[in-house]
Amino acid sequence: MAEKQQNKFARMVWTVTEENFFKDEIILEFHSFVRIISGEMRVVQAERSYTFGAGDTLLFPRNQLSAVIKRPKDGQPYKAIVLGLTTDRLKEFYTANKIESTHRVEYSTKKFDRHPLLDGFFASLNSFFDLEDELPEDIASLKIQEAISILRALDKSVDGLLTDFSQPGKINLADFMEKHYMFNMPMEKFGYLTGRSLSTFHRDFKKVFYTSPQKWLTKKRLELAYYQLSEKKRKPVDVYLEAGFENMSHFSFAFKKQFGYAPTSLT
Template identity: 55%
Template structure:
């Protein structure tokens, strides 16, 4: 198998991927703290693109749309340790360790660039993966508590994010969709992130764009792809995933149907 995930607790895992690349559209239910052992990851958000390599440590906020593309690198597989920081665990932590005051959470990816304290905390988990043993619950609690405490000390701004337990509220649908149309999510996810039921999302979408969501999404993604090919001179194989398509064949078929010529005709 090319992709393997090994858990030592329900919230701590080691993932390893040996294929050419692995791409997914995600919206994590929980904050995720990641430490790279090898390989490379590109994370594409509406406002930024991040590239992480071996040794990097970063925190991905929950309820944020992202395209994640994982690659092996330098002959080594894509391999990473990840901690899921659940709302339940964080709620318990902040009940015992209150924040100094109320602050607006920054919905961004926090990078900690090979921080020695975080690296030491996460490296201490590796023997359990090597032995194939579960982490005793009391040790797991201590390691998660240690990781949260280090995050707070390294970047005090992270408190505002980790101590925010609110669910997405109803937001401006037009602005959200214009910024996130390239993410290949189902309509239920788009509805949730804009604070709507699916029925209300469809109704509001029709009112805002005078189009059905799926038709509008396809046209927007193809327009983005055309721009990347014609203006940025990029290759179809490099941009189809970033434009929200599952595979190159589907992208090429949709592109030719929309424009009357294949993506390769632009080169």
């Protein structure tokens, strides 16, 4: 996957994926405003999944665990423009404009319908990537303000999300792991999202589940894959990534070790 960053201050990135698919588990440290130019992106979260295509515009909340699968579609590679809305920038905007939100915080991915404001905004961003020099900081700052203003014009409820500057606190470990076990990421990240250091995460995990995180995660992911194959009649190649495995060979080996036969025998 290739990326070109236009402005480090604005967190403005143009991303291209030429591979047949690219998968990553992400936890964004800031909200991301995204326009997909071509290709397809599937986002798998704990309680639902989304599929986005060319022309779609979305807002990803920060600190939300997601598996993101990017693929070419209709002969075109995955391309997108990503604008990061950092906490510092948001505080600056809402303080300067004396805006206080009364909306409930909704940490879910928002998809926006096509709109001239969105089309014009991302067209202007796209033109900046032809610059040989970095976009000047004062212009980048104006584009961030413009992005926030457009989001608020289209959906005032985004204020609740954009003005929530809290960090993850210590939460119920069992509930979190039961919802997020299919995400393949370092234990440090699981610890962070549950409000724990790595050592505390391991200690608390052993108390709750009576086994190590890795053994428990592998078992849960295989059970999910088995259900998808046997009940939903999906193919192994369509299951292993969403179940949390890095590649097909690792999945096939672990599946056969657990159940005694290859995953392909269920299809």
